[in-house]
Amino acid sequence: MIKVKNLVKSFQSGEEDLKVLKGISLDIKAGEFVSITGRSGSGKSTLLYQLGLLDHPNSGEIVIDGTHVSNLTNDERTKFRLEKLGYVFQDYALVPELTAIENTAIPIMMQGKSKKEAFAVAKRALSRVGLGQRLYNLPSKLSGGEQQRVSIARAIAHDPKIIFADEPTANLDSETADTVLKAFIELHKQGQTIVMVTHEPEYVLLTDRVLKLSDGLIEV
Amino acid sequence: MKIAKLKIEKYAISLRVGFFLALRQVRRSSKYTNGLIIFVMVLTFLNLVVVRGILVGLLEGSTEAYRSKYAGDVLITNLPKKNFIENSPNIISVIQNMPWVESYSYRYVEGGEVEANYKSKIRMDEDSNSTAGSIVGINPELEDAFSGMSLKLVEGRYMNKNDAEGILIGANLLRKYLDIEAPGLTLLEDVEVGDRVRLTVGGNRREFTVLGFLQSKVDQIDFRIFVLDTTLRNMIGRSDYNVDEISVRLKSDTDPYMVKEALLRAGAGETARVQTWDESLPKFLIDIQNTFGLLGNVVGSIGLAVASITIFIVIFINAITRRKFIGILKGIGIESRAIEMAYIFQSVFYAFMGIAIGFLVIYGFLVPFIDAHPIKFPFSDGILVAEVYNTSIRALLLMIATIIAGYIPARIVVKKNTLDSILGR
Numbered sequence: 001m002i003k004v005k006n007l008v009k010s011f012q013s014g015e016e017d018l019k020v021l022k023g024i025s026l027d028i029k030a031g032e033f034v035s036i037t038g039r040s041g042s043g044k045s046t047l048l049y050q051l052g053l054l055d056h057p058n059s060g061e062i063v064i065d066g067t068h069v070s071n072l073t074n075d076e077r078t079k080f081r082l083e084k085l086g087y088v089f090q091d092y093a094l095v096p097e098l099t100a101i102e103n104t105a106i107p108i109m110m111q112g113k114s115k116k117e118a119f120a121v122a123k124r125a126l127s128r129v130g131l132g133q134r135l136y137n138l139p140s141k142l143s144g145g146e147q148q149r150v151s152i153a154r155a156i157a158h159d160p161k162i163i164f165a166d167e168p169t170a171n172l173d174s175e176t177a178d179t180v181l182k183a184f185i186e187l188h189k190q191g192q193t194i195v196m197v198t199h200e201p202e203y204v205l206l207t208d209r210v211l212k213l214s215d216g217l218i219e220v
Numbered sequence: 221m222k223i224a225k226l227k228i229e230k231y232a233i234s235l236r237v238g239f240f241l242a243l244r245q246v247r248r249s250s251k252y253t254n255g256l257i258i259f260v261m262v263l264t265f266l267n268l269v270v271v272r273g274i275l276v277g278l279l280e281g282s283t284e285a286y287r288s289k290y291a292g293d294v295l296i297t298n299l300p301k302k303n304f305i306e307n308s309p310n311i312i313s314v315i316q317n318m319p320w321v322e323s324y325s326y327r328y329v330e331g332g333e334v335e336a337n338y339k340s341k342i343r344m345d346e347d348s349n350s351t352a353g354s355i356v357g358i359n360p361e362l363e364d365a366f367s368g369m370s371l372k373l374v375e376g377r378y379m380n381k382n383d384a385e386g387i388l389i390g391a392n393l394l395r396k397y398l399d400i401e402a403p404g405l406t407l408l409e410d411v412e413v414g415d416r417v418r419l420t421v422g423g424n425r426r427e428f429t430v431l432g433f434l435q436s437k438v439d440q441i442d443f444r445i446f447v448l449d450t451t452l453r454n455m456i457g458r459s460d461y462n463v464d465e466i467s468v469r470l471k472s473d474t475d476p477y478m479v480k481e482a483l484l485r486a487g488a489g490e491t492a493r494v495q496t497w498d499e500s501l502p503k504f505l506i507d508i509q510n511t512f513g514l515l516g517n518v519v520g521s522i523g524l525a526v527a528s529i530t531i532f533i534v535i536f537i538n539a540i541t542r543r544k545f546i547g548i549l550k551g552i553g554i555e556s557r558a559i560e561m562a563y564i565f566q567s568v569f570y571a572f573m574g575i576a577i578g579f580l581v582i583y584g585f586l587v588p589f590i591d592a593h594p595i596k597f598p599f600s601d602g603i604l605v606a607e608v609y610n611t612s613i614r615a616l617l618l619m620i621a622t623i624i625a626g627y628i629p630a631r632i633v634v635k636k637n638t639l640d641s642i643l644g645r
Contacts, residue, residue, distance in 0.1 A: 049639055052551075054551055054638050054639045054642070055637075055638075055639045074556075074638075075555070075556070078550060078553055078554075078555055078556070079553070079555075081551065081552065081553040082552070082553025082554075083553070085553075086552075087551055087552055089548070089551075089642070093544075093545075093548040093551075093642070095241075095545050095548070095549065096248075096545070097244045097245045097247075097248040097249065098241075098244055102240075102244065106237065106240070106241070106549070106552070106554060107552050107553050107554065109233075109236065109237050109240060110233065110237050110553055110554050110555065110558065112229070112233050115236075115240070138248070154552065155552075158553075
């Protein structure tokens with residue numbers, strides 16, 4: 001599903017070129033639940049952003065679902081994200097003026113579905129994460145855990161090939177974090193490919209495979 | 221063909237998603253903020269329409285007064301190098317038989333001098349209290365029916381057909397109404413209603429009693445002296461009944477140009493100059509009107525620029541503070557175009573609301589109010605000129621300026637790197 005070869009990403013820090021990813025190569029199969037872990041600053045989020053087409057690597061090759069994505073234009077990347085990828089951000093990243101169902105429906109509407117169809121799909125996705133009763137609440141009226149579950153519903157609603165999750169439990173208490181993780185496990189059981197950045201050892205254990213990053217490289 | 225269809229479909233989706241986002245953003249953002257932005261738009265729209273409207277209306281009030289109190293819809297005067305309108309009785313007869321005529325008035329006009337307080341002069345070489353001006357002979361009933369002259373008296377009473385020794389004096393010939401000093405301008409001093417004054421016309425001198433003073437903000441009344449037509453005719457020896465001016469008011473919705481043509485066909489053009497009221501306007505008035513219109517447009521353009529900048533700042537701040545969410549929307553696959561559309565729709569909403577309320581304020585309140593209570597300028601009663609067509613053009617301009625001012629900041633923010641936006645870098 002995802003093939004990465006010699007991925008390099010560096011940032012300019014003053015006059016210094018700070019290399020965060022130093023030639024990463026990896027292979028993630030369809031239906032796998034992979035966790036990326038490592039110490040703070042090890043480059044795990046940076047790797048996720050490159051895989052999720054939110055950022056441009058300096059060099060290297062990324063192939064997702066058979067498409068060489070490295071050379072896509074910004075508009076093509078946006079379209080690709082809409083069609084194939086789903087995101088769960090650390091801070092939920094919900095649009096504050098949209099209710100739970102509207103937040104979830106918006107990518108589906110962008111795919112060309114009518115509002116009615118999009119809302120029906122969004123309703124199903126929210127029910128899957130246990131929020132069938134909170135459809136019309138604004139994010140400000142939802143708890144952290146509920147907001148993160150809306151974020152998951154939004155990520156899965158348009159039926160993506162891969163879900164990327166960037167420390168989805170970082171801002172949650174342990175009980176809520178467990179609920180969120182259970183939602184991921186449930187999705188994985190249904191065959192969803194998931195790539196999750198986390199530094200919680202107990203959650204790492206629940207995934208199929210762990211990619212441990214250290215100093216810009218994957219530890220073998 | 222297929223590609224074009226796909227492109228149209230993509231645009232339609234972006235429009236739909238943009239509208240969906242905009243609607244919710246407007247509906248769920250602070251009512252006070254929305255109210256403030258709409259208030260700014262209303263003021264901007266009013267600035268665009270009202271400033272020019274007042275400037276033009278100031279002159280419009282003046283020209284309207286010229287039309288209603290002096291020229292009428294069609295004005296007939298003597299030909300150049302002629303002292304009066306030859307064959308006047310025939311022309312008046314044609315006018316009387318025209319079905320479109322509502323009222324008319326004819327006037328005899330002659331240069332002359334009026335002198336007051338001459339009885340209290342002690343020495344012969346003492347400066348006389350006099351002023352020169354146009355002496356106008358009128359039929360008081362016809363004139364009043366035509367121009368409502370009796371309503372323009374600031375003191376005294378109107379003239380009737382028995383006032384052979386009565387005189388009405390324009391207020392601008394009196395010091396107490398026009399207290400200015402100008403080279404060549406002499407004004408009557410200490411003249412009151414009931415005083416006796418001496419009129420000299422064409423070498424003839426007669427005494428009259430002041431019946432009243434007229435003030436209309438029309439020079440052709442305020443700078444003139446009025447006596448009965450029969451009296452002036454006798455004084456100047458005009459026994460052929462040839463007059464100097466004929467003002468004709470037409471029934472509503474009658475085209476003055478059509479009546480002018482009809483008069484010319486009837487031969488009036490051979491002995492008189494026939495003009496519609498706007499053709500007869502003094503050139504300086506037309507020039508000032510054009511200048512004020514231009515000034516109004518300049519002020520309006522500045523208002524438009526200020527409105528554009530205001531909307532630009534509002535949308536820019538809105539987009540900057542929501543940069544993270546713009547990044548997230550892009551991150552989850554929402555096209556840049558849809559996000560830009562959302563901001564354009566918001567701008568359109570603010571502009572639409574501002575314009576709609578502005579229209580209500582202008583046509584529901586300002587125009588009828590100022591029509592009923594004209595602004596009292598020294599030389600005219602100013603009204604608010606706001607033709608629907610011109611107002612609509614300004615509304616359209618404001619809408620276009622707002623769309624551009626909304627689009628540019630949205631474009632600037634949307635074009636930023638998606639990840640940088642999400643992470644607030």
